[in-house]
Amino acid sequence: MSGLGNTEGPRIRQQAASVAEYRRIRVTKLTPVIGAEIAGVDLRETLDEEMFAEISRALAEHLVIFFRDQDITPAQHLAFGRRFGALHIHPAAPHAEGEPALMRIHADANSPRANGEGWHSDVSCDAVPPMGSILHIRLCPETGGDTLFANMYAAYEALSPRMQAYLAGMKAVHDGEDAYRGTYANYGVADRPSYPRAEHPVVRTHPVTGKRALYVNRGFTTRLLGVPRDESDGILAWLFAHMENPLFQCRFRWRENSIAFWDNRCTQHRAMWDYWPAPRSGHRVTILGEAPV
Numbered sequence: 001m002s003g004l005g006n007t008e009g010p011r012i013r014q015q016a017a018s019v020a021e022y023r024r025i026r027v028t029k030l031t032p033v034i035g036a037e038i039a040g041v042d043l044r045e046t047l048d049e050e051m052f053a054e055i056s057r058a059l060a061e062h063l064v065i066f067f068r069d070q071d072i073t074p075a076q077h078l079a080f081g082r083r084f085g086a087l088h089i090h091p092a093a094p095h096a097e098g099e100p101a102l103m104r105i106h107a108d109a110n111s112p113r114a115n116g117e118g119w120h121s122d123v124s125c126d127a128v129p130p131m132g133s134i135l136h137i138r139l140c141p142e143t144g145g146d147t148l149f150a151n152m153y154a155a156y157e158a159l160s161p162r163m164q165a166y167l168a169g170m171k172a173v174h175d176g177e178d179a180y181r182g183t184y185a186n187y188g189v190a191d192r193p194s195y196p197r198a199e200h201p202v203v204r205t206h207p208v209t210g211k212r213a214l215y216v217n218r219g220f221t222t223r224l225l226g227v228p229r230d231e232s233d234g235i236l237a238w239l240f241a242h243m244e245n246p247l248f249q250c251r252f253r254w255r256e257n258s259i260a261f262w263d264n265r266c267t268q269h270r271a272m273w274d275y276w277p278a279p280r281s282g283h284r285v286t287i288l289g290e291a292p293v
Helices: 048-061 072-084 152-157 161-167 229-243
Strands: 027-028 036-040 064-067 099-107 131-138 147-151 171-174 197-201 203-205 213-214 221-224 249-252 258-263 268-273 278-286
Touching: 027 048, 036 048, 048 064, 048 258, 064 249, 072 099, 072 131, 072 278, 131 249, 147 152, 152 213, 152 229, 197 203, 221 229, 258 268
Parallel strands: 036 064
Antiparallel strands: 027 036, 064 258, 099 278, 131 258, 131 278, 147 249, 147 268, 171 197, 171 221, 203 213
């Protein structure tokens, strides 16, 4: 099987160039595999149908898209998210006052942790996990604080046919208990009696592109079903290492009023907390998805 132990590394299929050009937006790839910066858009304005369709298409083609110099209000942030569907409410994290769908993202010199320090797909422990997340950073450090994103289509395609066959039809447990209990105590958030737990396919089919993606992650996946615990632990450890290969990744350097919009169904991400004690602050809006199949 291909992976980190293979000196040649995983072979990544290059995505075919789109036949149609974008008319209303400018799209600049970050890497051949994942990520693109989008220009020509002012998210303070209501998007017409053509602009909305092109942004949706860019997300499907590049998995995570980035916007610069977007001085949007919380109301505009929420409105942009709602164009893509109903909004997801985080089961544990703090939110802006009176706006449960506007998750607070903040770290400073007094923080014991920062959001998203390990590789994960947002709230994959929910029975109906998020389709996508839109993060708006208003305050960022002079250096550091980058976010890494990884392409789970590419991670799946780089598996050997034997490993793909082994994982076909398998399900895994995603549990929010360890991820969330006590995590937000520094914000004054009391723990709930219980946190979400769900079983999802290890390989899911994207409802828009029809492509297959690996859907297990270090943040929430605790075991594979239908195999002994030691086998599950070994396979998951290998899959986690495989998915974190830099060949599947892009890295985004934040500036104030930048926005990242990623598809949780086919990506994972990791936020670097290398900027302590400098502050970093913003809000995230998350869009409800569908049960993985």
